[in-house]
Amino acid sequence: MNIQVFSEKTGIPKSTLRFYEEKALLVPIRNKENGYRFYTDAQVELAKLIASLRLINVPLKEVQQYVASAESERQNMRRKWMETIRRQLDLLNLQLKFLDSNPNEEIFLMEKETERILWFSAEERQGRFAKFFQLGREELEKHGVKINHSYLKHVSGRENVRAMIGFGIANHLDVSKISFFEVEEQLSKSLCVATYFRGNFTAIEDAYQSLIKYIVLYNYAPAGPIMEMYQGEQLDAVTIFMPVMKLGGE
Template identity: 25%
Template sequence: MYLTIKDFSNKTGLPPSKLRFYDKKGLLEPSVRLDNGYRAYSVEQIHLAKMIDSLRQADIPIQDIKLYCTVNEQEKKRILQTWKVDLDRRMEVLLAAQKYIGGINVENPQTLLLSKWEKEKHLVWQRFEVERKPHPFHAYFRSAKDHLEKHGIECSNQVYIKTDTITDEKIIGEIGFEAIKTIQKMNDESFRFEVVPPTLFAVLQECKADDAFLCFSYIQVVIRYGFQPAGTKLERYSNLSAETFDYLIPLVT
């Protein structure tokens, strides 16, 4: 039994315009051509049509659906798992956005922003133990960058700080730069290489290193928005001589 596009539309609940769109994209082509020259669908395609439309409603890209419809059962399971991971990540981003919108207070100046690294970043870190004081790592920015350039590692001028340990007298942490070009494997233990995946950050802007209330302010802002950090917080300086920094709080990777 074969169905015209009108009958198939009635059976599936999908408008003819959508069926024609799926046909044009190669997702759901009518299975036969009738004697009168019109193309028709088979009854067996009803479930496929509904499944394709359901996947589109789940915001699955057309090319991904086309691939899913052509592979074997094992590969289908792998693709489904990939979709699930991606949807879970997108859900986390939406929840973070919801918290952000809910935390905005129009009566107060905005203190927190959202920023997303759309692509992975390749960071090169160097470890330092410094005296505990305001701007403890600032004096080492230039030497850290020079050390990279000496080894032929081209990097940006933005500086990242990651603090590991704080004692009464010392601070142990890392100074990092984003590599501009792909880095070949090196045996130099003075460098640590890290690939950071696309990440959504909450950002406190224009922070001052000598602000004694910075940590308290950060905690209050995080509580206000209901965020939970999803990794290590970063300080980002715009250049080697910058006196202020952005505080990056990872929310979703």
């Protein structure tokens, strides 16, 4: 059948069929005399399959690979695509939940990029950890290590608080000779619910309570612990966040 008939039979525009031919996905027989395209009945199902994969945003290279693969490999690829779509659905549902919650300016969504963090433990009264940030920063500066962000992760206690103090650094740096830090962690890329706090840090618990209340009220599922994140050397303002969804296929 010619391209017009094939287009009508499959519901695929002629321009799209030409594109499939250009990418060697669906190659018609060519009439040697006039160069006209002719398709076979056997190509109808293949054309519909290719069109279906493209409609669900499967990348062109993966469609090419799928068409050329055996059934066992096709099953693996379908499982991978299904997992990707499930993650996209989870993300959309979370975004809808956020919008439906009628959030105010105090609560916001934040995408937290993956980051390498060095941690050490500290104990102090609530809101008085500045000296520990200074100690960690001085230790890294002695070794010429640039700091991206500073973090505090609550471990236990309310008045006397046990916490982990962390510093985000570049992945390529060798810190094997720095014994000051106790733990190294690669923080996963995540979508987070967050709030911002500035003021008297002995009252920072109020910001924590506000964030936790929001998370519980709207049934967010924690994907990691609540943390404080400080920008650069600034310690008078902080972003408090909780991961609610891992991103990047983790």
